[in-house]
Amino acid sequence: MARKASIVVFSDQLDRACSAFTIANGAAASGMDVMLFFSCWGVNLVRKDGRSFRGDTAMNRLMNFLTVGGASSLGLSKFNFLGIGSWMMRRLMKAKNIQSIPEMIADARDLGVRLLVCDNPTVIMGLKKEDLIDDVEDIIGVATYIKESAGADLTLFI
Amino acid sequence: MDANESVDCRGLRCPRPIVEMAKRMRKMESGQVLELLADDPVARKDVPNWCSSTGNEFLERRDEDSFFRFYVKKTA
Numbered sequence: 001m002a003r004k005a006s007i008v009v010f011s012d013q014l015d016r017a018c019s020a021f022t023i024a025n026g027a028a029a030s031g032m033d034v035m036l037f038f039s040c041w042g043v044n045l046v047r048k049d050g051r052s053f054r055g056d057t058a059m060n061r062l063m064n065f066l067t068v069g070g071a072s073s074l075g076l077s078k079f080n081f082l083g084i085g086s087w088m089m090r091r092l093m094k095a096k097n098i099q100s101i102p103e104m105i106a107d108a109r110d111l112g113v114r115l116l117v118c119d120n121p122t123v124i125m126g127l128k129k130e131d132l133i134d135d136v137e138d139i140i141g142v143a144t145y146i147k148e149s150a151g152a153d154l155t156l157f158i
Numbered sequence: 159m160d161a162n163e164s165v166d167c168r169g170l171r172c173p174r175p176i177v178e179m180a181k182r183m184r185k186m187e188s189g190q191v192l193e194l195l196a197d198d199p200v201a202r203k204d205v206p207n208w209c210s211s212t213g214n215e216f217l218e219r220r221d222e223d224s225f226f227r228f229y230v231k232k233t234a
Contacts, residue, residue, distance in 0.1 A: 028180075030180070097171050111177065
């Protein structure tokens with residue numbers, strides 16, 4: 001049986017996402033079964049691009065609107081400076097031939113990395129499965145995450 | 159060295175050479191040899207380590223002036 005990697009992606013920042021997808025794709029390329037579990041803000045990485053105003057209640061809709069979805073416009077966990085730092089980082093990554101997050105997601109798809117999303121943040125942000133990118137396999141609860149992670153050789157929280 | 163296929167990853171950074179190698183190897187048959195061209199210095203360790211993780215055979219590295227040639231035999 002192939003070795004297994006289980007990575008919790010908690011954050012939606014460019015630097016952390018970069019780390020998560022680099023390790024995930026490297027592990028998958030090295031023959032591991034890889035699962036990324038997007039929880040809390042991490043869900044924004046696998047949302048379709050842009051803003052929407054959805055949800056059951058006004059506060060729900062506001063939260064949905066205030067959290068921008070999509071992997072192409074992420075900020076940095078430090079040195080962001082209202083987006084200038086993030087813009088510089090993206091320029092540098094491109095200049096140094098480092099993949100963008102959307103490119104890494106495309107590679108993750110090719111390599112068979114599984115993308116699973118935590119249930120609670122989707123409820124808080126008023127998101128449905130159709131608001132997430134097609135690569136997302138399912139929205140799941142913690143018991144399913146625990147079962148899927150059983151026996152993992154590599155577990156990370158990013 | 160004779161290779162059945164070649165992948166040019168010069169200019170690409172980690173994890174691209176490994177990812178591109180893995181994708182190409184999937185389409186190859188057991189016993190075939192892949193040549194990988196890369197200039198990312200970490201590839202010198204990454205390629206043999208990738209082979210040991212995946213059970214493929216690392217044959218050889220040849221150093222050119224500005225890049226490396228790796229030869230990997232598909233045995234997994």
